Amino acid sequence: MKLYVLIGIILCFSNISFSQEITDPVSIEIGTTELTLSEPFVISVVLKDAENRPPVIFPEIKGLEKRSKSATSTINTIDGVKIVVQTITQEYFATKPGQYQVPVFFVLINGVKYKGEETMVKFSLASTSAENEDTRTEDYLPDPELNGEDVFLSVQADRKDVYIREGFSLRISLYIAESAPVQMEFYQFNTQLQSILKQLRPANCWEENVGIEEIIKRQVKIKGKSYTEYNMYQAQFFPITLQDVIFPTVSLEMLVTENKAAVNVESTSTRPFRSKVSLIKVKPLPNHPLMDQVAVGKYSLVEKLSSALVYSGESVRYTFRIQGIGNIAAIPTPSIEVNSAFDFYPPEISREIKFSNSKVSGERSFNYFVVPRRDGTFPLSRYFQWIYFDPSTAKYDTLRASKVLQVKGEDYKLGNISLSGASGLYDNLESLDSTRKSFNFKVFFRNVTNAIIVMLIVAMIWVFRK
The missing domain is CATH 2.60.40 (Immunoglobulin-like)
Structure with a gap:
């Protein structure tokens, strides 16, 4: 008798469990694996029902250079229910053609590791030499002559002037020339970065940023000279008033190691690197009845x-x-x-x-x-x-x-x-009762099935104790 009751409970439990919608809120997606050198291999993290975008750190892949990150936020309303999906994408570029093995990897999302599958990526030569050139608009670079050093901190905007409510990009990077005779490492970086951003963020701008949880390193050439760029922040700003946007000088301290040949010892000390002041002029829109609204x-x-x-x-x-x-x-x-x-x-x-x-x-x-x-x-x-x-x-x-x-x-x-x-249809709208809440049958059904599952588990325990 107990056996029949137990089998009945298990079958009922299985049917109810399978009837409920099971969705994984986090998924990892891999982009196209047949690419040219001018195209990026991408890894994307898709987050469902995520109002806020969490910090995401993508893996390093041997032979590929990690570059730009992008994020897409999608909001839809279906049957009165708001559905939010966040997608964060990391780009990887190859420096030479060939096949690159991408082993099993892990993406760190809000401190939790999520596994990505192994894959093979093939990069081939572009059809024309022009296609190999990196013409991305984000690659606005500073002028080393204005900084006067082989190592300098740059707070660089891609525009000198914008209209009110027009966007411009801002990039904060440390540039180190390959010929610089020093060794460096970052010192209390997170604390320093938050202090820098507090000084730089303009009060009269709307900010949209991808979110950089790690320093992105890449090789660049500026006026024929090779530098390593350490990109630590990038964002879009939209001025909402007619005040010019001023980015003051900020300082980043680095641990610098120098060799002292006379005594054959190394000396390590902190050294500040300062950015130059930069200004973005904000222009008014031409006269129009809706100039303050469009x-x-x-x-x-x-x-x-x-x-x-x-x-x-x-x-x-x-x-x-x-x-x-x-x-x-x-x-x-x-x-x-x-x-x-x-x-x-x-x-x-x-x-x-x-x-x-x-x-x-x-x-x-x-x-x-x-x-x-x-x-x-x-x-x-x-x-x-x-x-x-x-x-x-x-x-x-x-x-x-x-x-x-x-x-x-x-x-x-x-x-x-x-x-x-x-x-029309909106007549007497004010007389309607707006305090009544709509009934969510989906949530009600889920709560009922969960209650039944709990009751079945209690019944199963009772059968075994008998």
């Missing part, structure tokens, strides 16, 4: 209309997606004039933002639920327009809808909906 950047429009032909009273979905380069998180919602032809529900908003060393790019989507109230042909450009300022042309531009909606049938009248004035 986004600044390079943008384009992608549209989607669920159906081009509907009948009065039927619903249709319209997506107005703004994509491009700029401060994606600060893109304002398109304003729509209240009218008698349509009822527009507030949009579901989703976004995807990619943070790289040289720019912030991505998209912001506005998904509208639309109900037409009378027949006719309606170009959606009458209702959906979005104005922005393009710094590359120094002009204002407008993204206009190009879709056309054909509505057939009699004018739609239902209950409190009338075709006179601007009344």
Whole structure:
């Protein structure tokens, strides 16, 4: 009898367990393994349901040079539930063609190790010599002549002037010439870096940074001279006021070892290296009624209309997606004039933002639920327009809808909906009870199944004790 009861409990427990959704919040993904020398091999960490981006340290791979890191934040709303996915990607470049064995590796995420599988990566020569050149825009380099030393600390921006709300990149690196007759190592680096950032971060700027949890080392040539760059911080800044951005001089202390030939001993001491003051001039936008509200950047429009032909009273979905380069998180919602032809529900908003060393790019989507109230042909450009300022042309531009909606049938009248004035689906909205919370059936089902599992475990223990 006990055996039958035990088998029944185990089968029931198995069915309930498998019925619950099991998802791993962390996954490691490997990019393309057939590459040219100008292309990076990438390792990505994908984090689900992660509001904040944790510190991530990627492995060193023998024969490959670790370079840029990028991060993508995606936020979608599905059935009223916000879903957040963070993706952090590390690039690796090869200096010569060949096959590179990537052994089993570990990525350190918020102090916890996650395993990556072994793989083989092949790098081949590019089709043209020009393709081998590294033309990435983040590779803005300082002028050694302005620093006057073989070892210098650089706080370098990629722009000398920007418009208000236009982004610029900042990079903090220590450069050591290969011919420098000293040996160095970092001294209390984390403490010093936090102090440096506290001095440098401008109060009048919005900051977006990838996050560097380790010093990235690479070989560079500046005016024909070889240097080793130790990159310790990089970020994008967007001025939100018309004050010029000033980065003051900061100091980094290094442990320096020098050989004293006269007494045949080594002497180690700390030596400070100071950066130069740099200034970014912030320019006002040209006069415009919306000059204090518009986004600044390079943008384009992608549209989607669920159906081009509907009948009065039927619903249709319209997506107005703004994509491009700029401060994606600060893109304002398109304003729509209240009218008698349509009822527009507030949009579901989703976004995807990619943070790289040289720019912030991505998209912001506005998904509208639309109900037409009378027949006719309606170009959606009458209702959906979005104005922005393009710094590359120094002009204002407008993204206009190009879709056309054909509505057939009699004018739609239902209950409190009338075709006179601007009344519609939002009439009497203030009388609705907004304090009532929506019921999440998914969470309820999960809690019930967990309770049943606990009861089954208790029953199993009771059977064995009998």
